[in-house]
Amino acid sequence: MTTQPSTMQPADTRAPQLSAPQAAWLVAEREITTKLRSKAFLISTGILLLFVLGGVLFGGIMSNTGGFGGTTKVAVVSETASQVNSEAFEQVVVADRAAAEAAVLAGDVDAAVVPGGATAVNLTVLAADSAPMGLVNALSAVPSVELLAPTADNPMLAYLMAVAFGVVFMFSAITFGTSIAQSVVEEKQTRIVVILLATVSARTILAGIIIGNSILALGQVVAIVALASVGMLATGQDLLIGELGTSLIWFVILFAFGFVLLAALYSALAALVSRQEDVPSATSPVMWLIMIPYVAVIFFNDNPQILGIMSYVPFSAPVGMPMRIYLGIAEWWEPLLSLAVLLASIAVVWWFGARIYAASILRTGGRVKLREALTTEG
Numbered sequence: 001m002t003t004q005p006s007t008m009q010p011a012d013t014r015a016p017q018l019s020a021p022q023a024a025w026l027v028a029e030r031e032i033t034t035k036l037r038s039k040a041f042l043i044s045t046g047i048l049l050l051f052v053l054g055g056v057l058f059g060g061i062m063s064n065t066g067g068f069g070g071t072t073k074v075a076v077v078s079e080t081a082s083q084v085n086s087e088a089f090e091q092v093v094v095a096d097r098a099a100a101e102a103a104v105l106a107g108d109v110d111a112a113v114v115p116g117g118a119t120a121v122n123l124t125v126l127a128a129d130s131a132p133m134g135l136v137n138a139l140s141a142v143p144s145v146e147l148l149a150p151t152a153d154n155p156m157l158a159y160l161m162a163v164a165f166g167v168v169f170m171f172s173a174i175t176f177g178t179s180i181a182q183s184v185v186e187e188k189q190t191r192i193v194v195i196l197l198a199t200v201s202a203r204t205i206l207a208g209i210i211i212g213n214s215i216l217a218l219g220q221v222v223a224i225v226a227l228a229s230v231g232m233l234a235t236g237q238d239l240l241i242g243e244l245g246t247s248l249i250w251f252v253i254l255f256a257f258g259f260v261l262l263a264a265l266y267s268a269l270a271a272l273v274s275r276q277e278d279v280p281s282a283t284s285p286v287m288w289l290i291m292i293p294y295v296a297v298i299f300f301n302d303n304p305q306i307l308g309i310m311s312y313v314p315f316s317a318p319v320g321m322p323m324r325i326y327l328g329i330a331e332w333w334e335p336l337l338s339l340a341v342l343l344a345s346i347a348v349v350w351w352f353g354a355r356i357y358a359a360s361i362l363r364t365g366g367r368v369k370l371r372e373a374l375t376t377e378g
Contacts, residue, residue, distance in 0.1 A: 027208020056231030117144030162301035181270035
């Protein structure tokens, strides 16, 4: 009995070859899932969000109640004195609407109630930048509200907005940038990168690390903005949300691309070293690029020239341009130009960063010199 040769081919057990985008996304997924499984990351993020929400609620409540335990001072004229509860509010009787406006603008009173308005109650609440909601809600019907000094003209509120933009930018950039640097060095120490390089290129790994951490950083910023908006709505600061809307949107957009720029630098410089204790010194130049915009936007929040320069410097654009939009001193096309400059900068930094990363990631031991990394083909 003769047997016929088998025509069956051996099964191909090789894994399908991944494209560069697919491989980069797999690395990004690994970065995201690793962070989301970290209790330290989740706890720190939760504390930050609670701090932001608490700060907004506290500020709104203090604004509505007139401060720490103080009684809200309300200027009234003879026609409106009976409409304001004298036990809940401290009345300051003035002669007419002009005197009421002057008292509000001078800060002698928190608000004023005068006759007139487009509502059934025929009353108007005058306030500098935000009406005390306790007063508005205490009237028999919803009155008209007029703001005599919009928030963009209020130096203290402008300062607080500069601090808010600067703190969120600095905290998120440093938190996730440092995480990127530590991950790069950890992969070098454990030689995980050797396994990865067997299937994908160094530039693909770098792209995945940046994408994953950028998604997390952007998600944190969006959550902060959303919670702050909820807090302002809950405390009756809807007018402030309307004024901040455009600047907040551009802050999120410019931060997203600005962080990509910083992430490329963090990962490239971290690849030059092989020990965790060397990470701070290696990434210190990027730290300065984060700290300088933070300090500058706070100290020069009322300087149009400095803010204008910051709006077009890639590392400070995420705080400089939103601040100018909030102040109303930016033309409609300027945010678009700032974004274009940022995108061009990302392309340049990515080229240098990817070259440094590819040339240094497999080299362990002593610190790799920057010049050597730039001149070595990865």
